[in-house]
Amino acid sequence: MKEKIKILVVDDEEVVCRSVNRILSKEGYRVDEALRPEVALEKMKGAGYDLVFTDWKMPGIDGMELIARIKEIRPETDIVMITGYSSIESAVKAMSLGAFNYIPKPFTPNELSNITARAIERRRLLREERSKAEKTYVIFEYVMPDDLYYLPEHAWVRVGEGKEVAEIGIDDVYQKTIGRITKIDLPEPGGLVTQGNPYAEIHASGERIYQSFSPISGMVAEVNQELKRDAGLVNKDPYGKGWIARVNPSSLEEDLKNLLHGDAVIKWWLKREIIERRQENYVNVVALDPKFKFEIAAEPGGEKIRSCFACGTCTAICPVREIDDEYNPRKIIRMALLGMREEVLASNFIWLCASCYSCEEYCPQGVKFTEVINAIKNIAVREGHIPPSFITQLELIRTHGRLYPIDDFDNKKRKKEGLPPIRMEAGGAERTYELSGLKKMMTKTVRPSP
Amino acid sequence: MKYALFLGCTIPARARNYELSLRKTASVLGIEFVDIEGFGCCGFPIKSVHHETFLLLAAKSLILAEEHSLDICCPCSACTSVLTEVNKKLSEDKDLRQSVVEKLSPGKTYRFQDSIRVRHIARVLYEDVGIEKIKSQLKRQLTGLSVAPHYGCHYLKPSEIYGGFDDPGNPKSLDELIEAIRAKPVSYEGKDRCCGGAVLAMNENISLAIAEKKLKNVKEAGADAISLICPFCSVMFDDNQRSIETKFSESYQLPVLYYTQLLGLALGFDERELGLNMNKVKTAELVARLGQKL
Numbered sequence: 009m010k011e012k013i014k015i016l017v018v019d020d021e022e023v024v025c026r027s028v029n030r031i032l033s034k035e036g037y038r039v040d041e042a043l044r045p046e047v048a049l050e051k052m053k054g055a056g057y058d059l060v061f062t063d064w065k066m067p068g069i070d071g072m073e074l075i076a077r078i079k080e081i082r083p084e085t086d087i088v089m090i091t092g093y094s095s096i097e098s099a100v101k102a103m104s105l106g107a108f109n110y111i112p113k114p115f116t117p118n119e120l121s122n123i124t125a126r127a128i129e130r131r132r133l134l135r136e137e138r139s140k141a142e143k144t145y146v147i148f149e150y151v152m153p154d155d156l157y158y159l160p161e162h163a164w165v166r167v168g169e170g171k172e173v174a175e176i177g178i179d180d181v182y183q184k185t186i187g188r189i190t191k192i193d194l195p196e197p198g199g200l201v202t203q204g205n206p207y208a209e210i211h212a213s214g215e216r217i218y219q220s221f222s223p224i225s226g227m228v229a230e231v232n233q234e235l236k237r238d239a240g241l242v243n244k245d246p247y248g249k250g251w252i253a254r255v256n257p258s259s260l261e262e263d264l265k266n267l268l269h270g271d272a273v274i275k276w277w278l279k280r281e282i283i284e285r286r287q288e289n290y291v292n293v294v295a296l297d298p299k300f301k302f303e304i305a306a307e308p309g310g311e312k313i314r315s316c317f318a319c320g321t322c323t324a325i326c327p328v329r330e331i332d333d334e335y336n337p338r339k340i341i342r343m344a345l346l347g348m349r350e351e352v353l354a355s356n357f358i359w360l361c362a363s364c365y366s367c368e369e370y371c372p373q374g375v376k377f378t379e380v381i382n383a384i385k386n387i388a389v390r391e392g393h394i395p396p397s398f399i400t401q402l403e404l405i406r407t408h409g410r411l412y413p414i415d416d417f418d419n420k421k422r423k424k425e426g427l428p429p430i431r432m433e434a435g436g437a438e439r440t441y442e443l444s445g446l447k448k449m450m451t452k453t454v455r456p457s458p
Numbered sequence: 459m460k461y462a463l464f465l466g467c468t469i470p471a472r473a474r475n476y477e478l479s480l481r482k483t484a485s486v487l488g489i490e491f492v493d494i495e496g497f498g499c500c501g502f503p504i505k506s507v508h509h510e511t512f513l514l515l516a517a518k519s520l521i522l523a524e525e526h527s528l529d530i531c532c533p534c535s536a537c538t539s540v541l542t543e544v545n546k547k548l549s550e551d552k553d554l555r556q557s558v559v560e561k562l563s564p565g566k567t568y569r570f571q572d573s574i575r576v577r578h579i580a581r582v583l584y585e586d587v588g589i590e591k592i593k594s595q596l597k598r599q600l601t602g603l604s605v606a607p608h609y610g611c612h613y614l615k616p617s618e619i620y621g622g623f624d625d626p627g628n629p630k631s632l633d634e635l636i637e638a639i640r641a642k643p644v645s646y647e648g649k650d651r652c653c654g655g656a657v658l659a660m661n662e663n664i665s666l667a668i669a670e671k672k673l674k675n676v677k678e679a680g681a682d683a684i685s686l687i688c689p690f691c692s693v694m695f696d697d698n699q700r701s702i703e704t705k706f707s708e709s710y711q712l713p714v715l716y717y718t719q720l721l722g723l724a725l726g727f728d729e730r731e732l733g734l735n736m737n738k739v740k741t742a743e744l745v746a747r748l749g750q751k752l
Contacts, residue, residue, distance in 0.1 A: 308509045327652045331667040359660045362668070363506075364652035365615035369626055378616070385506040394507065397659040401503045405515075409498035412471030422470070425733075427477060428493050430470045437499065437515060443561045444510040 013128060014055070015039045018048040018074065019063040019090065028061055031117045032124060045069035052081045059127050060087045061111070064098060072098075072105060079106040086127045090115075096159070096204030097266050103160055112204070122218050126185040133184060152179060153247055153314055153345075157267040159204070163223040164247065165267065171260055173229055177251040178210070178220050178242060180317075188213040189239045192220075194231040195253055201228060203263050208252055211239075223267055226257040244372060248315060270298060296347035304344055307386055309379030316341045322367035322377045328360050335360040337367055337377050344384065353388040359395050390449065402450065406441050409433040459586055461531035461577070462523045463491035464541065466689075467499050469533055472697075473689035475733025479718035480533050480579060482727050486595055487587045491531065496522050500537040501544070516544035517558045520576075524568050529575040531582055533718075535688035538578040539612035542619045545571045578613050580687045580717060581623060584631045592638045597726025599749040600641040605720065606681035607632040607643055608672070608695070610688040611652050626650060635717060636685060639724035646679035648672060655690040669694040670702045673710045683713040683744055685720055692716065696738045713741045723748060 015037050017028040025041040032039045040057070042048035045066055051057070060078060064071035075087050089102040089110040099110035108127050111119060156164040161181040167174050183189065191211040201207040206219035207228075231253045235241060242250035257263065304310040322337035323329050329336055335357050343352050352358060358381060367377040388394070404411050414422075414430040422429060441447035469477050484491060501515035520541060523530045532538040548555045549571035559568055577585075583592065607629075614626040624631045627650060633643035654668030673695065676684055684695055696714035703709055714737065722732040723745065734741045 327654065327668050328657060328664055330671075331664045332661075335664075356660075359506075360657055360664065361506075362611075362652045362654060363656045364611040365626075366611075366650075366652070368616050376616075382506045382509070386509050389507050395660060398503075398507055401659075402507065405499050405504065411467035411499060411503060414470055418471065422474065425474060425478060427470075427474065427481070430465075431495050433496060433498050437511075440511060440514045440518065444508060444514050446504075446508045446511045449508070 013037050013059065014057045015059045015061070015124070016042060016048060016051060016057040017061045018042045018045060018066070019061075020044065020066045021063070024063065024090070028120060031120050035121055035124070037124065045074045048074060049077055049081070052078055052085070056082045057085060058131065059108075059124065060085055061090060062087060063090045064102070072102060075102060075105045075107050086131060088123055088127065099204065100160065100266060100268070109161060118217060119219060122186075122216050125214075125216060126182075126218075129185045129187065130181070152181075152273050155270075155314075156247065157223065157264055157269045158273060159221060159223040159266075160268055160273075162221050165223040165264075166247075166251075167260070167264070172256060173254050174224055174226070174257050174260065175251045175254050176223055177246055180246050182220075183243050183246050183250075186210065186212040186216070186218050189242050192235050192239045192242070192252065194235065195228045197228050197230060199228050201226060201253075201255060203266065210242075220252065222255075224255060224257050224263040225259055226255040228253050229256050230254040245315075245317065297349040298347045300347045300349040300352075301345050303349075303387065304380065304383050307383035309376060310383030312373070312375045313341065313344065313380050313383075315373040316345065316375045317373050318342055319372060321370050321372060322375075325366045325370050326362075327364060327366065328362050332360070337381075340384075341375070341377065341380065344380075352384060353391050354393050356395070358384055358388060359398075402446070405437050406447070406450075407436045407438070409436040459488055459582070460490045460492065460528060461582070462494050462497070462526055462528040464497050464500070464519060464523075464530045464532045464534075464537055464576075466532065466534040466537040467503075468689040468693070473692060473716075475736040476533055476689055476692070476716045476718065478731065478733040479716055479722045479727075482731055483718050483721045483725055484579075486725055487583070487591065489531070489582065489587065492526065492528055494522050494526060494528075500532075500534075500540045502536045502540045505540065512540070513544060513547075513554075513558060514562060516540050517548060517570075518562055520545050520548070520570055520574065521559075521563060521568055524570065524574050527574075529577060531577050531579055533579045533687070533689070535578060535610045535612035536690065538576060539615070539619070541576040543616075545574070545576050546619050578687065580613060580632060580635065583717075583721070584635055585623075589634060589638045592635070592721070596639065596724050598724050600639050600720065600724050601749060603641040603744070603748065604644045604680060604682045605636050605641045605685045606646055606676040606679060606683070607636055607649070607717075608653070608676075608684050608686040608691055609650060610686060610691045613687060632685070632687065632717065636720070639721055641720065641724075644676070644679050644681040646681065647675045653688075653691040653694040655694045658694070665694070666698060666702050666705055669698060670706050670708070673699065673702060673712060674708070677710055677712060681712070682747075683715055683720075683741075685715055685717045687717050699739050711739065713737065713739050713744045715741065 015032055017025050019025050020043055022043060029039045029041055042051055062071045062074050071089055078085055086108040089107045091099050091110050091112055102110055109123055111123050156166050158164050158179060163176060164179050165174050165176045189210055189212050193209040195207045201222040203225045204221055207222040208220040210218045210220050232251050301313055304313050318338055320338045326337055361381045363378055365378050401411060409432060414432060419429040497519050499515055501512040505512040530541060548558060609629050609632055614624050614629055617626050636643040652668060654665040658665040686692055692714060699710060719732045719734060729745055
């Protein structure tokens with residue numbers, strides 16, 4: 009497998025090229041060198057490469073420009089930018105141009121080898137994802153909750169109230185591409201961390217050791233002791249129970265400027281995807297409503313939507329999905345998290361939930377998807393999206409207090425069979441509808457779904 | 459054992475065979491049912507449409523039961539689930555309880571789960587009546603009858619509201635109830651899966667396909683009949699079995715009996731007393747195979 013992976017290293021320092029070549033060739037990859045960016049571009053026009061390592065500062069075409077030009081020629085190529093430790097801003101810029109990752113100089117053979125392995129794993133995940141029949145809507149391989157700040161594809165930071173303590177961890181892309189985490193060498197409380205520099209070592213399956221880069225600078229106040237017992241928490245819940253450290257920031261305002269947050273995260277992703285020419289499956293970013301997930305979370309039952317980690321367990325267990333792809337819990341929740349409000353609320357598929365609760369029973373995150381879908385449906389109804397059969401049900405219960413009215417004829421039959429009469433409640437559920445506000449809502453917004 | 463009987467919407471209109479067999483079997487097992495005027499819809503059909511209305515409808519019935527100082531027994535699994543959920547929620551969340559009670563019965567106080575329990579009839583039979591008592595009342599052996607238990611969804615799920623009763627992934631209470639009447643419970647693929655009923659009004663194709671899958675698995679496992687404990691599951695497997703056979707060009711001819719009907723047969727009631735004449739898939743052949751009354 010490895011011998012099929014072709015790697016190009018671009019650096020005006022021959023010693024760097026040789027060194028990268030030697031390390032990765034030993035691992036079994038096919039490695040070429042280019043001492044000048046122009047030569048690299050010529051080589052790219054030929055057979056092309058799966059992965060390119062490029063220096064940032066080179067005479068003539070610099071690393072940034074080279075990334076952009078390689079992406080024009082071969083958008084599927086993964087690129088790793090070789091940078092200095094202090095150039096995190098450039099690293100983020102490089103990644104927004106389509107670079108897969110960055111590696112700070114000086115690096116060890118192990119770091120080089122691991123970053124290569126991650127790039128290859130990411131390619132595999134993308135191929136796998138693309139082959140799935142989930143192409144109606146956005147392909148959003150990784151989960152990045154938008155209330156956090158990101159050093160994309162690496163780390164996140166959650167800023168607490170008062171900004172005195174910030175929680176940091178690794179993001180979903182990072183954890184997915186390094187595989188099963190077996191151990192984490194945590195930093196010492198009281199130690200200093202610097203934005204863009206390594207602060208923890210992550211041991212993953214295959215005996216690989218990865219560096220985790222800090223998204224901010226400051227002093228470590230606390231580390232997640234739970235990770236000593238179960239480092240796999242990072243795989244299971246990278247943004248929650250899998251936090252790594254709490255830091256007293258030293259220059260938070262400045263650090264945050266170098267990170268991505270909120271809508272910028274979605275835009276960054278979309279730009280990345282467009283660079284990789286996969287934009288045809290994407291929705292208009294302007295139409296996304298990043299507040300939609302908070303709206304759902306505010307509904308009874310919707311509280312845990314943001315804990316979803318898109319693992320797909322709900323989809324695997326869903327009896328409706330087994331029959332019809334149109335109903336796909338994972339896809340629905342991803343659309344909701346991404347902010348595809350109108351598409352979700354006006355859809356017919358939200359009404360296909362069987363309310364069987366299987367997804368809830370097996371969800372590792374306790375998301376309670378059946379309740380989440382009920383929360384979504386409650387919002388949809390308020391916006392006027394309700395299937396005709398539900399309007400009929402609402403009317404029957406309002407007027408008779410039950411779905412199946414019992415009349416005198418039915419009661420005669422019941423009597424004949426020795427069953428007691430069913431007395432219909434006078435006024436049905438009208439009074440309850442008034443108390444709950446449903447009656448008012450029905451006159452205003454309840455109309456059939458398109 | 460005295461319970462307020464909560465029949466819900468479907469049973470009085472579409473599952474009188476369930477109600478008949480339920481009342482008959484309860485009478486010999488020491489269960490007394492009280493029919494409370496004012497019980498209507500449990501709120502289940504409205505949960506996905508308007509949460510507040512769902513909450514108030516369920517709370518209204520719970521309040522009625524508490525005013526009668528009676529636990530609720532539901533033969534319908536969806537009613538059980540909804541009433542159990544709201545009963546739990548209102549006893550745990552003081553603010554919510556106050557706001558709900560203020561709307562429905564201003565100035566009064568109710569304790570909900572701290573005062574009354576909600577129990578499915580199968581759980582009442584399993585826990586409150588008990589396997590031994592059932593065995594002691596048998597008047598007819600169902601030996602040789604292979605029965606596939608269909609648990610449905612809401613009898614055990616969501617499990618967090620049921621306080622650890624049975625295991626929704628590998629349930630056994632209905633199997634044991636079947637064993638108690640000397641029939642043989644049959645294990646089959648997808649035993650814990652849904653009947654598809656909740657999707658019927660929205661998409662008949664999906665709904666029937668889900669039910670068909672189960673019928674197929676049950677048939678392949680060699681069961682003589684399906685036994686279930688929810689009226690809407692019966693709509694799917696009994697009422698719709700012919701439509702499923704036509705749609706999927708299959709022949710199942712699988713009798714579908716409420717557990718209380720099977721129990722009634724074992725307790726010595728005749729077919730008509732148990733409403734077996736109302737079952738859509740004919741049960742005469744199956745009943746003919748049973749042993750004589752003792």
